[in-house]
Each structure stands twice: as C-alpha cells, then as structure tokens.
Amino acid sequence: MIKHKRCLSVLIAATTLALPVAASASLGGVSDSARIDAQRMAARSHSLIAASGSVSVHTMVLANGGTIRQYVNAVGAIYAITWQGPGKPDLARLLGPHFATFQADNASQRRRLFRAPPRVMRSDLVVQTGGHPGGFWGLAYLPQQAPAGFNPNAL
Amino acid sequence: MRCDPVMRLCRMLTAMLAPAAAIVLLSGCGGGGGTTTGASSTSSTSASSSTTSASTTTGGSTTTGGSTTSASTTGGTSSGGSALTNFTAITVDAGPAALNVGSGAYTATNVPYVTVTICAPGTSNCQTIDHILLDTGSVGLRLIQPVVNSSLLAALPNETDTASNPVGECYAYVDGYAFGSVRNADFQIGGESVANMPLQIVGDSGAFQTAPNSCSSGGGTYLNTVKALGANGIIGVGVTPTDCGTFCTVAGGSSAATYYDCPTTGCASVIGRSSSTTAPFQQLPNPVAAFASDNNGTIISLPSVAAQGVPILTGTLYFGIGTQINNALGSATVLTTDSAGYLTATYNSTSLRQSFIDSGSNAYYFVDSAIPACTGTGFTGFYCPASPMSLTPTLTGRNGVVAPASFTLYNAKTAYDATSNAVPGLGANPTASPTFATINNSFDFGAPFFFGRNIYTAIAGRSAGGVNGPYYAY
Numbered sequence: 177m178i179k180h181k182r183c184l185s186v187l188i189a190a191t192t193l194a195l196p197v198a199a200s201a202s203l204g205g206v207s208d209s210a211r212i213d214a215q216r217m218a219a220r221s222h223s224l225i226a227a228s229g230s231v232s233v234h235t236m237v238l239a240n241g242g243t244i245r246q247y248v249n250a251v252g253a254i255y256a257i258t259w260q261g262p263g264k265p266d267l268a269r270l271l272g273p274h275f276a277t278f279q280a281d282n283a284s285q286r287r288r289l290f291r292a293p294p295r296v297m298r299s300d301l302v303v304q305t306g307g308h309p310g311g312f313w314g315l316a317y318l319p320q321q322a323p324a325g326f327n328p329n330a331l
Numbered sequence: 332m333r334c335d336p337v338m339r340l341c342r343m344l345t346a347m348l349a350p351a352a353a354i355v356l357l358s359g360c361g362g363g364g365g366t367t368t369g370a371s372s373t374s375s376t377s378a379s380s381s382t383t384s385a386s387t388t389t390g391g392s393t394t395t396g397g398s399t400t401s402a403s404t405t406g407g408t409s410s411g412g413s414a415l416t417n418f419t420a421i422t423v424d425a426g427p428a429a430l431n432v433g434s435g436a437y438t439a440t441n442v443p444y445v446t447v448t449i450c451a452p453g454t455s456n457c458q459t460i461d462h463i464l465l466d467t468g469s470v471g472l473r474l475i476q477p478v479v480n481s482s483l484l485a486a487l488p489n490e491t492d493t494a495s496n497p498v499g500e501c502y503a504y505v506d507g508y509a510f511g512s513v514r515n516a517d518f519q520i521g522g523e524s525v526a527n528m529p530l531q532i533v534g535d536s537g538a539f540q541t542a543p544n545s546c547s548s549g550g551g552t553y554l555n556t557v558k559a560l561g562a563n564g565i566i567g568v569g570v571t572p573t574d575c576g577t578f579c580t581v582a583g584g585s586s587a588a589t590y591y592d593c594p595t596t597g598c599a600s601v602i603g604r605s606s607s608t609t610a611p612f613q614q615l616p617n618p619v620a621a622f623a624s625d626n627n628g629t630i631i632s633l634p635s636v637a638a639q640g641v642p643i644l645t646g647t648l649y650f651g652i653g654t655q656i657n658n659a660l661g662s663a664t665v666l667t668t669d670s671a672g673y674l675t676a677t678y679n680s681t682s683l684r685q686s687f688i689d690s691g692s693n694a695y696y697f698v699d700s701a702i703p704a705c706t707g708t709g710f711t712g713f714y715c716p717a718s719p720m721s722l723t724p725t726l727t728g729r730n731g732v733v734a735p736a737s738f739t740l741y742n743a744k745t746a747y748d749a750t751s752n753a754v755p756g757l758g759a760n761p762t763a764s765p766t767f768a769t770i771n772n773s774f775d776f777g778a779p780f781f782f783g784r785n786i787y788t789a790i791a792g793r794s795a796g797g798v799n800g801p802y803y804a805y
Contacts, residue, residue, distance in 0.1 A: 240578045240585055262578055262586035262671065264503045264549035271550075278550055282506075292696065292712070293505045293761050294551055304762060305550075306773050307505055308468040308689055309587030310571065311671030313773075 202272020203316055206252050231323060244270065247331070249323055256317035258331050264312050271303070271316060278303050278316075302328070416522020417625045417655050419445055421633060423644040423753040423778070427462040429557040439561055440752055441693040441778040443633070445648055447472070447566065449479075449516040451486035452527050457517075458483050462563045465648060466691035467631070467788045467803075468672070469567030469587070471574040471615030472518065473502065473509050473531040475556060478563040487514040490529055490613070492592050492602050499539050499591040499598040500531050500615070501546035502574065507554045509565075510542035511535040512593070518618060520566075523650050525621040529612050533560075538593040545601065546589065565691070568629050570672045570801035571791050572608040572620035579604045579614060588614065608792065620790050625651025627793035628800060630658055631690060635783025638719065638741055640751025644782070652787055653796030660796025663787055663804040666728030670791070672801065676736065676774035678724040685773040686726065688786060688803050692777030694757040695738070697724075704760065705744050713743035714758040724774060728802065736776060755779050 221237045230250035237243055242261020249255045259265045268275045278301075282294035296303035296316075305314035315331055425431065426439030443465040450457035458480055463472075476484070489497035490513040498513040512535040518528040532539075534555030542553060554560045567574065575588035582603045591598035604613040608620060620626055633646035649658045666674055668687075676686035678697060694713075705715035720740040727733045741747070741756040757779055780786075789800030796804075 239581075239583060263589070264587075266545070266548045267550040268544070268548035275548075275550065282551065292694075292759065295762070305505065306761060306775075307685065308672065308687055308691075308775075309470065309502065309504060309567070309574075310569070311673055311685065311687070312503070312505065312587070313685060 202270055203254055203257055203274050204318055204321065205254050205272060238265065245331075246270075247317075249321060253321055255321035255323075255326075256315065256328070256331055258313075258315040260313040262310050262312070274301050274303075274316070274318075277301055415655055415657055417650040417658065418647050419521030419650075421445055421465060421631065421646040421648050423633070423646075424642065425752045426561060427557055427563050429563075430561065435558060437558075438752060441754060441757065442561060443631070443646075443690050443778060443781070444562065445520065445566060447564070448519040449474070449483070449487075449530070450519075451483060452488065452515055452517050454486065454517075456483055456486050460563050464560065464562035464565040464691060465631070466565050466567045466689070467569050467629075467786070468687065468689035468691045469502075469504065469565065469574075470569045470571050470617045471502065471531060471567045471588075472528070472564065472618050473511075473533050473567075473615075474564035475560060475562075476511065476532050476534040476536070478557065479532065484532070487516050487532070489514050494592055494594075497538060497593045498602070498604070499593040501542065501549075501589045501591070502531065502615075503549045503587045504551070504554065507552035507559070508542070508546055508549055509533040509554050509560075510539065510546050511555075512539045513590070513615065518621075520618065521648070521650065523619075523622045523625060525610075525616075525618060527610065528618065528621055529615050531615060533564075538595050538597050541597060543591060543598050566618060568617055568619050568788060570668055570788060570803075571617060571670075572793070573606055573612065573614040573616050575604065575614045576606045580606050590614070617790060619650055620793070622650060625654045625658070626790075627654065627795040628652040628787060628789035630785050630787050631781050632785045633781045633783070636753050636755040636779075638739075638746055638755065640747040640754035642750045642752055644753035651795075652789055660787065660798070660804065663785065664732060664734040665730070665787075665789075665796075665798050665802050665804040666726055666732055666734055667730040667798075667800075667802040669729050670801070674729070674803065675727040676724050676776075677727065677733075678722075678774055682727075683772050683774045686775070687773075688726075688776045688780060688788075690778050690781055690786075692775050694759045694777050695740070695779060696759055696761040696773075696775035696777065698760055698762055700760075702740070702758075705742075707744065710744050712759050712761075714740055714760065715742045715744050716740055717742070719746070719756070726776075726803075730802075734805065736780070738780065753782070755782050 220239050223235050232248045234246040240262050244265055245258045246254045247256040257270050271278055278296055281296045293305040300320055303316040307313050317328055421443045423443050431438050444462045445465045446461040447463050448457055448459045460478060492498050500513050502509045511531050511533040513529050514532055515527045516530055518525045552559055557563055575586045578584050578586035579588060579590055580603055583601050584603055590602050590604045592600040592602045619629055630649040636644060651658050653660050668674055672687050674686050676683040702714045702716055705713040722740050723737045725733050726736045739756045740758045743757055747754045784805045787804035789795035789802045791801040793800050
C-alpha cells in the first residue's frame with residue numbers, strides 16, 4: 177500500500193531482508209509482522225497489549241480512524257484479526273495467502289445483486305465481513321492456530 | 332420448469348457460498364417483469380401524513396405514494412400555487428434488461444430503481460438512464476461506463492487534480508468496489524438538477540482501465556458491469572453530504588472512497604480532495620445535498636407488499652424534508668445516527684450497535700439461530716420459518732429515541748410467487764455459520780423494511796424538518 181513514501185521505503189527495506197511477503201504480514205504470519213503491517217498501512221498509532229495468558233494483541237489505528245487488531249498466539253503467529261472503520265482495510269495484506277480463498281469463495285457469480293457481506297466458512301479459515309460505505313467491519317481467524325478455548329465472540 | 336423467484340434469490344446466495352454449484356441453476360428462469368403490478372393498490376400513504384389533504388387541493392400529486400401516475404416527473408398542476416416537482420418515481424422490478432440475457436442471466440429482487448438524466452455541461456447532449464439503484468447506504472452517483480452513450484461519454488469532462496491529471500476514484504461497498512473516472516455532468520432527477528456535478532464512470536477506459544491494487548485489495552467483486560452491480564448505475568443518497576468528507580482532505584486519506592491521480596500511465600497515487608459540501612465539489616456529492624433547494628434529505632415512500640410479492644412495485648422518492656407541502660416531517664420518529672450511519676437495533680434483548688437502514692440491501696440481514704434456516708440447494712443462508720413470524724426489533728437513535736421496527740418474516744422458499752420481484756419479509760443470516768454468533772452486532776434493515784413505510788434520510792449538517800441530520804425517521 178503506497179500511501180506514504182516514508183512507509184514505502186520501510187516496505188522495501190523489509191522485503192529486502194527476505195521476509196517472505198506472503199507470510200510476513202498477515203493472518204498466520206509471525207508476530208513481528210504486526211509491527212511491519214503498522215508501518216506498511218501507515219498506521220497513526222500502534223500498540224502491543226498483553227492480553228490474558230500468552231495471547232497478545234497488536235492494535236493499529238489507521239489514518240482514517242479505522243482500527244485493526246491482530247491477535248498473536250503463544251508461538252508468535254497471528255491467529256485472528258478484526259477491523260473496523262470508514263473504509264475497508266488492505267485485506268489482501270491482512271489476510272495474506274488467505275485473501276485468495278476469501279476472493280474465490282465470494283466470486284462474482286454469487287453476488288448477483290444480493291449485496292450480502294462476503295464471508296468464508298472453512299475448517300481452517302473463517303472470515304466474516306459487514307457494514308456499508310462509511311462503516312465497515314469484519315474479522316478473520318484460523319481455527320487451528322487459535323489457543324484452546326478460543327471464542328470468536330470475544331474478539 | 333417452474334422457476335420460483337426465491338430460487339433466483341437463493342441462486343444468488345448459493346453462488347456466494349458455492350460459486351460452482353450455482354452456475355448450474357442459472358438457466359431457464361425467465362424474467363419476472365410483465366405488466367401486472369398490483370403495486371399501488373395497498374398504499375395511500377402520503378409522504379407526509381400531515382399534508383395529505385393539502386396536497387390534493389394544491390395539485391401536488393403526492394397523495395398516493397405508490398402510484399405511478401402521481402409520481403410522474405412532471406408533477407401535478409397546481410390550482411393555487413406552483414407545481415411541485417421535488418420528487419421522482421421509484422420502481423422495484425426485474426431490473427435492467429441487460430441482467431436477464433446471456434451467461435449468468437438473472438432478474439433483480441427487492442431493488443429500488445430510479446431514472447436520472449445527465450448532460451454534457453451546458454449542452455443538450457443528454458441521456459436519460461433508467462434502473463439506477465437507489466441506495467440510502469452509500470453516497471454519490473456512479474454509472475456503469477458502457478451504459479453511457481459514446482458521444483455523451485466523450486463530452487463529459489474529467490475532473491483534474493493539481494497536476495492537471497484526471498482524477499480517478501475507488502469506492503468500496505460491502506460486497507465489492509467501484510473504480511473509474513470522476514467526471515462532471517449536468518444532472519437531473521425528477522424536477523431537481525445540479526450543474527457540473529462530479530460523478531463516477533465505473534469501468535472507464537484509458538488510464539482507468541485497471542483498478543489499482545490499493546483499490547482491489549479491499550476485497551470483493553469489481554462492480555464494473557450492469558450484471559455485477561445489478562443496475563445501470565447507483566445513486567447514493569445516504570446521510571453524508573459527500574462520499575468521503577474530511578477523510579479525503581489530506582493526501583493518502585480515504586474512507587469508502589479513495590481518490591487517485593491518474594496520468595495516462597494509470598492511477599496509483601492517492602490524492603486529497605476537498606470536502607466542500609457546496610459547489611464546486613471535488614468529491615462526489617450526495618446528489619441531493621447538491622441541489623439548490625430541497626437539499627437536506629429524502630423520503631422514500633413505497634407501498635406495502637402482500638406476502639406473495641409483486642412483479643412491479645412503484646413508489647415515490649421525495650427530495651427535501653420539510654421544504655415543501657409534500658415532504659413534511661410530520662409525526663415521523665427521528666432516530667439520529669453516528670457519522671457512519673449506524674443506529675442501535677434491539678433484537679431478542681440484545682443491543683446491536685452497528686445496525687443500519689439500507690435500501691440497497693435486498694433483504695433483512697440479521698442473526699437468529701432459533702429461526703429455521705432454509706434447506707435445499709440454493710437456499711442456504713435464508714430464513715424459512717414454518718409459518719410467517721412476527722418479529723419485533725426496535726431501533727434506537729444515537730439521540731436515545733426508540734422506534735418499533737417490526738416486520739413479518741416469511742419463508743424464503745415457499746412464500747413468494749414465481750413472478751415476484753418485490754417480496755416482503757425476506758430475511759437472511761449473514762454469518763459464516765448458523766452457530767457463529769460473533770457478528771451479532773448488526774441488523775441490516777434492507778429494502779423490505781421500506782415497503783409500507785415512509786423512510787426519511789436526513790443529511791449530516793443539514794437541518795431537516797427542524798432537526799439536524801444525520802438521521803433516519805419513519
């Protein structure tokens with residue numbers, strides 16, 4: 177996402193360090209990628225909050241006031257994300273390799289004028305979106321990466 | 332083979348869940364158009380209950396609401412004053428003819444359409460375009476490029492940025508995005524008009540051929556064809572005066588809308604655009620907000636619909652609130668919204684703070700795992716109660732005012748006639764799984780909620796009937 181040149185240079189630096197792009201900054205990626213995401217997405221602020229147990233939560237506030245949270249498990253992988261804001265976030269980056277699944281499961285035929293929010297329900301990926309222009313929200317998680325007792329309703 | 336209208340609905344939903352399977356179902360379903368209406372028989376509700384009698388005596392043509400004749404664009408002839416022209420007809424029908432031909436043919440369900448006229452600025456090079464989706468959930472006029480005739484398209488000037496390059500725009504909907512050029516046109520709807528209004532030509536050519544990654548990365552479908560959008564264009568008349576507001580006043584800013592600098596090499600750099608709510612606009616305005624008068628909001632007046640639905644439903648879109656004798660706020664309950672247009676629905680004792688009223692949604696989208704889900708191919712996601720259910724959600728404005736939002740939920744599989752394109756009480760569960768309650772924070776009151784109601788949408792920052800927008804009222 178090329179929004180600020182300064183961040184672009186960070187992006188280039190990051191990729192130059194041979195971080196695998198597809199896995200580095202997204203659902204299923206390593207926790208360090210949450211920080212990199214914040215840079216790439218020109219976040220206005222970024223905080224790391226230790227949540228209960230070994231779970232930690234990275235919170236980004238975007239330039240448009242939107243919020244993105246990335247939930248990191250005990251082995252440092254992002255197992256869930258949530259977003260909310262006036263526009264859609266860069267889901268291609270946030271979902272990483274899972275974005276293709278999200279798109280494929282919601283391909284154009286299914287829309288047919290039924291303007292229902294896209295979603296994915298698979299054993300290894302759940303995505304739920306909603307809202308309307310000016311107020312979008314959603315969440316995604318990897319059931320198999322989530323800590324025991326994970327409750328998506330608590331995100 | 333009999334083609335149930337809800338099969339069309341479920342094809343849509345099935346395709347959402349299982350694209351490959353849905354394609355099989357696409358053929359063999361004729362249009363539900365026809366000429367029988369029955370649409371105007373049930374409603375005699377004026378947009379303003381307080382002025383019903385007055386409007387008949389002054390020729391305001393507002394007393395029947397759903398009648399096509401009263402909703403003509405020319406208005407009635409006044410016996411004692413000026414003819415009212417602050418309205419236009421709404422039609423809920425099978426959709427533009429282009430939907431129902433070729434591969435993936437289908438007909439529309441619960442989509443309110445209006446007709447607009449655009450002209451090259453200051454000229455008589457004009458085109459009247461029907462089947463423009465009337466959407467209270469978004470803002471701005473957007474036309475699918477091939478719909479606009481080539482001589483008019485060539486004569487519509489591009490908006491340009493500080494680098495003198497054409498301006499492009501990406502606009503996100505929940506299910507996809509629109510990308511294309513921003514051009515200026517003289518715009519007319521009913522008796523209202525705007526000179527030199529920015530609009531979007533979706534799927535434009537040249538520098539706008541390819542949506543930038545930063546647009547498509549929001550996900551969903553590129554809504555660049557009549558079939559993908561389900562309409563020849565879309566007119567967003569939601570609660571904000573422009574489509575981006577202050578989010579786009581700095582370079583790199585965005586909301587649902589993102590503006591781009593578009594040299595001949597294509598659109599890449601995100602640019603800021605002034606949030607001016609009066610001409611000259613830089614962002615796409617809410618067309619209603621751009622009117623010289625009657626510019627504080629709208630009323631959508633549609634008749635109620637019998638359980639089996641109707642092929643064609645007609646109603647009236649009024650411009651302005653409390654500005655004419657036909658658009659008084661009257662006794663409607665005002666529910667103010669936040670800047671995102673959200674209200675709080677209360678359903679089964681649960682508060683859902685991200686709820687909204689949206690004429691651009693085809694159904695009620697809400698979560699209730701106690702209501703039987705439809706079974707059978709193509710019906711996944713819809714509700715199929717054994718018998719019609721009376722549901723009693725309420726809506727609470729950010730002002731704390733509460734209004735009932737009751738409706739009858741019908742069986743999506745069995746309740747509707749095959750030829751119906753406007754069907755009441757259609758509900759669907761938007762969650763990924765029936766047992767997945769996570770998204771139980773939102774209740775989307777879609778087009779069926781408008782049937783039998785007068786729904787007021789007031790624009791932020793405008794006083795409408797003595798109350799400042801943004802609000803919905805009914």
